[in-house]
Amino acid sequence: MKILFSVGNAFVPIHQEMVMKMEQLGAKVECLTFDASMNPDKVKEKIRDADIYVLAVTKVNREVLDCAHSLKLIIKLGTGVDNIDxxxxxxxxxxxxxxxxxxAWSVAELVIGYMIALSRKLSLLDSRTKKGAWKHSLGLELSGKTLGILGFGNIGKKIAQITHVFRMNKIAFSNHKDEKMAERLGVSFVTMDQLFSESDYLVISTSLNQTNYHLIDASVFKKMKANAFLINISRGAIIDEVALFDALQTNQIGGAALDVREIEPPDSVPNLNNLMVTPHIGGSTIESIQRIANLTLENIRRFSQGESILHVVNR
Structure with a gap:
C-alpha cells in the first residue's frame, strides 16, 4: 500500500506523526510539500503508483487522475471537494x-471573531493605536441584529448555535432545509433576496458548485443594507471580488471579512479600512486538524483491512 501525502500548510506541525502512524498500518508514504503539490507536473509524476492520495487543496483534475494508474482512494483533509474532479x-x-x-466548530468561531472585529473596527483601531493615534470610535453591538446564513450545513448550524447568546435574529437560505434543526436553533428560512436585503451580517457558508460561481455580485450589493457586513469562510469564487472591492470603496456596504479568495494565494490585497483578510485559516486549529488526522488514519486502516470507507462523497 503506497500513499502520496500532499501536506497542506495546516498539517505541517503533525504530518510526521501522521506519516509514522500510516507506516504502522503497513503503508509506504511519500510526502509532497505545499509548494510541490501546487505543481501539477510534480503531482502527476508522484501519483503514478500510489494507492491512496491524501490531500488538502491540491487540484486533482482529469489529467492527474489519468496518471494515477493504481489509485483507489482519495482522502480530502477537509470538507469541500471542489478541487477534485x-x-x-x-x-x-x-x-x-x-x-x-x-x-465546523473552528470555522464557526472564526466567523464570530470576524463579526465582533468588523462591528468594533478592531483591525483598523489596532493599526491606528500602534502608530500612536488615540482616537475614539463608536462600534455596533451584535445583539438585536439580523444574521443571514447562506448555506445551512454543518458550519451554518454551528454559527447559528453560537450566536444564540448574542440574541440575534437568524435567517438562512439553503437548498437543503433542515427544518427540525432550524426550529431548534431559532432560524427562519427565507428567499435568497430576503437574505440579502434583511441581513446585517451575511455569512457565506455554502459549498462552491457550478450554479453559485460569482453568486455574490454587484446586483447583490445593491440589495444589501448600507451598513451590512459580508463574511466569506466558504470559497472565494462565490464572490465577484471586483464588485465587492468596488462596493467597499464606495461604501455600498459596511465592510467585509474574507478568509478565502478566488485565487490563493492572491496576487494582491486591497488596502481598505473596511476589509479584513486572512489566509484561509478557518479550519486551522490544533483541535480540528487533529480530528481530521484521526479520521484520515481511520480510513487508511479501513482501506488496508478491506472495510467500508467513512464519508464517501461519490458512492
Missing part, C-alpha cells in the same frame, strides 16, 4: 472521501 473519479473507479463537520 469527483465525477471523473467515479468513472475511474476511485473512491473519494472527505471529513465533513470536523472543522
Amino acid at each position: 469527483v465525477n471523473y473519479a467515479v468513472e475511474k473507479g476511485i473512491v473519494v472521501s472527505n471529513a465533513p463537520g470536523e472543522n
Whole structure:
C-alpha cells in the first residue's frame, strides 16, 4: 500500500506523526510539500503508483487522475471537494472521501471573531493605536441584529448555535432545509433576496458548485443594507471580488471579512479600512486538524483491512 501525502500548510506541525502512524498500518508514504503539490507536473509524476492520495487543496483534475494508474482512494483533509474532479473519479473507479463537520466548530468561531472585529473596527483601531493615534470610535453591538446564513450545513448550524447568546435574529437560505434543526436553533428560512436585503451580517457558508460561481455580485450589493457586513469562510469564487472591492470603496456596504479568495494565494490585497483578510485559516486549529488526522488514519486502516470507507462523497 503506497500513499502520496500532499501536506497542506495546516498539517505541517503533525504530518510526521501522521506519516509514522500510516507506516504502522503497513503503508509506504511519500510526502509532497505545499509548494510541490501546487505543481501539477510534480503531482502527476508522484501519483503514478500510489494507492491512496491524501490531500488538502491540491487540484486533482482529469489529467492527474489519468496518471494515477493504481489509485483507489482519495482522502480530502477537509470538507469541500471542489478541487477534485469527483465525477471523473467515479468513472475511474476511485473512491473519494472527505471529513465533513470536523472543522465546523473552528470555522464557526472564526466567523464570530470576524463579526465582533468588523462591528468594533478592531483591525483598523489596532493599526491606528500602534502608530500612536488615540482616537475614539463608536462600534455596533451584535445583539438585536439580523444574521443571514447562506448555506445551512454543518458550519451554518454551528454559527447559528453560537450566536444564540448574542440574541440575534437568524435567517438562512439553503437548498437543503433542515427544518427540525432550524426550529431548534431559532432560524427562519427565507428567499435568497430576503437574505440579502434583511441581513446585517451575511455569512457565506455554502459549498462552491457550478450554479453559485460569482453568486455574490454587484446586483447583490445593491440589495444589501448600507451598513451590512459580508463574511466569506466558504470559497472565494462565490464572490465577484471586483464588485465587492468596488462596493467597499464606495461604501455600498459596511465592510467585509474574507478568509478565502478566488485565487490563493492572491496576487494582491486591497488596502481598505473596511476589509479584513486572512489566509484561509478557518479550519486551522490544533483541535480540528487533529480530528481530521484521526479520521484520515481511520480510513487508511479501513482501506488496508478491506472495510467500508467513512464519508464517501461519490458512492
